[in-house]
Amino acid sequence: MIERSRCLGAALLCLVPASVPLARAAAAQEATPAVAAPVETPARGASVEAPVLTGIIIDGDLSDWPDTIELHPIRNMLDNDLNYSKNGVEEDELATSPDLSAVFSVAYDPDDDLIYLAVIVRDDRVVVGHKGYWDTDAVEIYLDGLFSNTTIPVDVVFGRNDVVDASEVPMEQYLGVPGEGPVYGITRTSGEDRDPVNPILNWGDIAKTRTRMEYHRDGDVTVYEWALQVFDRYPDRPTDLVPGKRIGFDVVVVDKDVPAITDSAEAEPEHARSAWVSWCPGYSGPRFLNAGSIGELVLGSD
Numbered sequence: 001m002i003e004r005s006r007c008l009g010a011a012l013l014c015l016v017p018a019s020v021p022l023a024r025a026a027a028a029q030e031a032t033p034a035v036a037a038p039v040e041t042p043a044r045g046a047s048v049e050a051p052v053l054t055g056i057i058i059d060g061d062l063s064d065w066p067d068t069i070e071l072h073p074i075r076n077m078l079d080n081d082l083n084y085s086k087n088g089v090e091e092d093e094l095a096t097s098p099d100l101s102a103v104f105s106v107a108y109d110p111d112d113d114l115i116y117l118a119v120i121v122r123d124d125r126v127v128v129g130h131k132g133y134w135d136t137d138a139v140e141i142y143l144d145g146l147f148s149n150t151t152i153p154v155d156v157v158f159g160r161n162d163v164v165d166a167s168e169v170p171m172e173q174y175l176g177v178p179g180e181g182p183v184y185g186i187t188r189t190s191g192e193d194r195d196p197v198n199p200i201l202n203w204g205d206i207a208k209t210r211t212r213m214e215y216h217r218d219g220d221v222t223v224y225e226w227a228l229q230v231f232d233r234y235p236d237r238p239t240d241l242v243p244g245k246r247i248g249f250d251v252v253v254v255d256k257d258v259p260a261i262t263d264s265a266e267a268e269p270e271h272a273r274s275a276w277v278s279w280c281p282g283y284s285g286p287r288f289l290n291a292g293s294i295g296e297l298v299l300g301s302d
Contacts, residue, residue: 043147043246046280046295048072052243052302053107056116058227060216065105065118074102074119074253076151078276078283082263085133087255098119098124098220100275102136102253108299114210115242115297117141117226119251124220128179134265134274136177136184138224138258141143142294144171144248145230145239149292157203157289165190166234168242170250170291173202176213178222199226201234202288208235249297250280250287 056064058223075094087097101122114287115240119139129135144150150170157164166189168256175183176223182196200206210229215222230247232238239247255275262268278287280295287293 007262012197017202039095042209042298044280044292044294044296045282046250047293047298048106048249048279049298049300050108050115051300052110052290054111056107056109056215056227058212058225059109060214060223060225061116062223062225065107069105069107070278071103071105071120072193074104074251074277074279076278076281077290078278078294080221080283081276082274083273085270086274087257088271089255089275094277098122099257100253100255100277102140102231102271104251106249106297108241110241110243110299113229114178115226115230115247116144117224117228117240117251119224119226119253121222121253121255122220123222123255125257126178126217126222128177129256129260130182131185131260131263132265133184133254133262133270135174135256136179136252136254136274138177138183139224140252140254140287141169141176141226141228142248142250143174143228143230144294145232145237146170146291146297147246147248148279150292151290151292154286154289157286161186161203162188163191164203166201169203169288171294172204172209172234173290174206174211174213174226174228175200175202175228176215176224178215178217178224182208204234225258237276240267243301245299248291248294250278250294252276252287278292 077091089097103120105118127137176199177183181198183198183200213226215224232239258272
């Protein structure tokens, strides 16, 4: 793993290995990573500003990210859903637990119309599964270029997984796992067969986007590095990324500690179910049904 990822992993848990440069080690002495101040007059409960950043290569190596970019904690655990559990970690431990602690940094390139996202996860056990959302570690990204409050009924999606198209859903949901695909066992969407790729666009063809992701793991720290394309409507209306624009945004880390032994999340023993931890607080059902349920990303100026 690159030196910067080691530093970020150390800052995550306030653990400073001897290899960390002195200035970075001093910054890691505090109990929490640096957290950006919220933007002025945020429109939603969770708000973050993305600075302009260019020249990023998506390879899982964060050495081309500036040391000054801020880290944002991912600490809102879903604990009232039968599909998930606390997985041995209480919400107030998510800042320091070696079992699971996560942060992200985010920026954007206005010339390429891409959002850059680095998700850094401290996790003592990595499990990669391919049958469904309940059997694997994962990162989920939610993006709404229209910054809308659009909602759709559950029957638009549930029971129609093979034929529903991403254009019918009010946001993009990108999914990635720390291993080879297929992601979530999805082999057919929009009535078409899909290649077993990693990452994927849920209910869409990621090949019709410019989104890509690479992951890298060193010890117990996994880095997911993303370039993300946002849409006003997939796939024919990409979002123009300009300073001041607000975009619906959320980052979720899914932590599975033991391989799944059943074919459904609810059938898994409670202690063995995945933890689902989001940046945006609150949960009113699946994120992809309600665009107003995610936070906001505000694009900064040069």
